[in-house]
Amino acid sequence: MIKILGESHPDQVVFFDPALSSQNVGDEIISSSAREWLSPLFETDFKMRVSTHQKMSFRYRRYLNDSKLMFVLGSNLLKSGMLIGFRQWDISLFDALQLNDVVLVGCGWHSYEKRVDAYSSLLYKTVLSDRYYHSVRDEYTKNKMEQIGITNVINTGCSTMWGFTPEFCENIPREKASYAVATLTDYNRDPVRDEEMLSTLLRNYDDVSIWLQGNGDRRYAASLPSFRKCGTISSTLEAFDEVLASKEVDYVGTRLHGGIRALQHGRRALIIAIDNRAREKHRDFNIPVLERDAMVDLEAWIKGGQATDIHIPIAEIDRFLRQFERK
Template identity: 35%
Template sequence: MSVVVVDPGMTSTNLGDQIISDAVHREFVTPLAKVADKVTVIPMHGPLTEESRQAIRDADEVVVSGTNLLSNHMRFRTSWEWPRSDIELAKGKLTVFGAGWWQYQVGAIDLVTARWMKAMSDGRTWGVRDKYSASRLKAAGLNAEHISCPTLWRVTSQTLPSSETRVIATFTDYNQDPLADRRLVELLESRYEVLYWPQGPGDRKYIESIAPEGAQFIEPSLAAFDSELQKPGSAYVGLRLHGGIRALQYGVPSLILSIDNRAREISRSVGLFSPSRHSFRDIEMALEGHESMPIQLPSKAIDEWSGHWKTK
């Protein structure tokens, strides 16, 4: 069996994609390499090289991992950056792993897209990151299961910030609400030493517009973020989903605020506490400290989905 894995972290300018990529390699690529004849990893972002195209042509399976890939009208408009001709090189052998819906959409998957998805699929179960995404695919006749995001597979619980002295905060440039975000900045600055981490390339400029003059910034690298997370007395509060999940991976108290369907649906699916950034009272109460809350992963579905890759 020859498998191509499409990796969201390679060549991406969003450090959250690197967090996803770490988990994809740990939970899927490394175990798969022990049983597959050949595993080739290619980047999701940017144009394909001819070498990558040939790898897809030669592969028995193509697995695209961890992104906002799915939507009602994928046949016509897709968040996948590749040209349609490159995407369709994977026809009849495509599986998704940890992917989810682009955003909330009214209505069902259009019939042309549903037929196209079925034609692209190799018949394996598509493993998606939340129940919402699974239900939409199943309604269109595709074989899908909620297996959560692989970044959460080794996370057993969530502890909220309480008595910590320093907070690493994130904001996002792509979904701005200066009024709500300044209010959050003021709350954090009144309670903690605050360090800001720009996860995406445009985040720092936006943070500078809402944070006090002289705000402390962490270098925009995953290594720097990891280092700060592991310093004593640290917690995480922010709008960047995977920055918060990275904190949970290290056992660091973390409050992730929902700004779109991703954190909201993961929250509903596994019990992650993730209030809206507009629910200010909930945010204040969360920072008062709570007992550790379990993350309720779909362990049976994860084991079954992973197990299928060990048998062919």
């Protein structure tokens, strides 16, 4: 049986990685943050990265057999219906022959959904570890897991936030910069409010650029009247990091992890909430968020004075990471 499933790989750690084969650079922000925290715990082990977005062949899964540990590096890939339809983590019960004892790292629920169906419950209970704590990004996801009987779950927030200590947040500026970076979301459009966001930024900043985080963002942004007055930043994390590192800049936009990356660079940021991810992070951890239908309040934030007061669950993060020491 072992030969059928593949050779044993006891010195290998597997990262199921949302950044691979992704059309959203935000997945790179999630992946790089998770690997930054996990990799030092497994310095002598071989690290293998596998895309969460693509179905694996039986032959390829053989390379994963008997790995020391398997981690899912975040993103909103958990959902109530895993049997049919779109899956951001493309696995099935057949995969459970070679995938088991998998650990979640800052994962979240795809959207606000109804009860988890029987197939999805069985899949998660079969694939996910019952020996280790799982890390999820918000209380909503933790509750969904507990509803199907998976109780070894800790709400740590997304791994992108784990460095946002009180000391770190204290050094984030409170006053307006002269330059702003915006983002838009091609798959969740509101041309009226998104145009209002851009026009407000153009009135209040000397220079405004749009970071094109997603594959379809350029086409959508170009449809808005204010686009021609804005600069653009290439759709790479390196280009975005260069701007964040080299200029005094504020971030305002609908891309959650664009805002998180700006915060990681110690920049003032306001995330425009368009789905459950930003709302739940704001509710649980006080990430700076403005509802899209409250765009009238954007100018007040721009004028400055607000502290960035994020409350990360330090004890829970430590509890999650320490379980892997000397494993």
